Amino acid sequence: MEAVSLAPAAPPVTRRGTALLVLALVAVALNLRGPIVAITPVLDTVGADLAIGAATAGLVTGLPVLCFALATPLASLLLARAGLERGVLIALGALLVGTLVRSAGGLEAVVVGTIVIGIAITVGNVAVPVVVGRDVDPRRAGLVLGGYTAALNVGSMITLSFTVPLTAALGWRAALAVWGGLAVVAAGVWWLGTRGSARRAAAAGPPDEGTDGGPVWWRRPVVWALTIGFGGQAFSYYGVTTWLPLLLHDELGMDPAAAGVSASVFQVAAVAGAFGVPVLLRLFPGPLPALLAVCACWAALPLGLLLAPALWPVWCALGGVAQGGGFTVVFAMVVRAARGPAEARRMSALVQGGGYLVAATGPAVVGAVHEATATWTAPLLVVLGAVAVLTVAGSAAARAS
Structure with a gap:
């Protein structure tokens, strides 16, 4: 019955x-x-x-x-x-x-x-x-x-x-x-x-604390993939946000005030990414295409500044799209993968806690590499490495969510 x-x-x-x-x-x-x-x-x-x-x-x-x-x-x-x-x-x-x-x-x-x-x-x-x-x-x-x-x-x-x-x-x-x-x-x-x-x-x-016989929430590979991926996203964001004005000043001869205003392109363009990623999420059955588009835009920022710094507005705009879209796609996958409100709360806490712990080191690591090498090549390669982490871990999470 x-x-x-x-x-x-x-x-x-x-x-x-x-x-x-x-x-x-x-x-x-x-x-x-x-x-x-x-x-x-x-x-x-x-x-x-x-x-x-x-x-x-x-x-x-x-x-x-x-x-x-x-x-x-x-x-x-x-x-x-x-x-x-x-x-x-x-x-x-x-x-x-x-x-x-x-x-x-x-x-x-x-x-x-x-x-x-x-x-x-x-x-x-x-x-x-x-x-x-x-x-x-x-x-x-x-x-x-x-x-x-x-x-x-x-x-x-x-x-x-x-x-x-x-x-x-x-x-x-x-x-x-x-x-x-x-x-x-x-x-x-x-x-x-x-x-x-x-x-x-x-x-x-009361919220259902069970998982229908599935694995304990923190043992699920998708949880750790999302945590690692968000670490790469947040590290890139805080590393770039902190040092982009000085980079533009050093590489292009901008005065500090102009470099600060120019770096705002990176912040403003995030709005386009925030609304563009949901369109991709609606067009495709899974989050992987949106995730890969975000990672491509992220990679364009350090690579573009290394290879064609004069086109900095393009690279900063693409990076801005990526940082707004990256946050959106990661937490869309959290929502998609969670098996109930209680698990969503725990996943959100772990993904953000782990990601921001990595992010807190971003400004210091990028700054230390710049100080040690006296150039911006190595720091930009560090950011590119963080983007690679987001790409690999985020792709794994997208396939599992």
């Missing part, structure tokens, strides 16, 4: 509910990179005010990436205990607190506030792919992840564009504190956009 479920039926996902959920994800995404990069254009001002050197200032900017790596177990635990909806609200509250603390005192306050910001953002990083996998139609998951990735870059561009004029008008402390308002807005939009998700999760009962 077939068992009859006594649990109440979960409310269906309406079109309005899906639109609100997507809006909520975008609002959260605007907060998941902006608060980190907001301080970078005024680092000299902050350093002079706090009487700290460039090395200490660089440590402050690198702390959030370390948090991404080291705080993922804490983020996963919070989301398991509080639930996805409340967990993200808690994270947005912590993000607001961290933003205010960073602007409230001396170096200690800046460090503590930055760590709180990094931990809060880690929770959002882990939660979003799980929410997409649980509440979004699989046929649209890639597009929603693309919108989320694009919003990450838009949030960075907003804070980078307006922090300097705000600092000129208000001082650096108030200029950085202003961005806490985005967390408040996002919390309101998130609450409105996920009320239906919370009701559906409650109606469905």
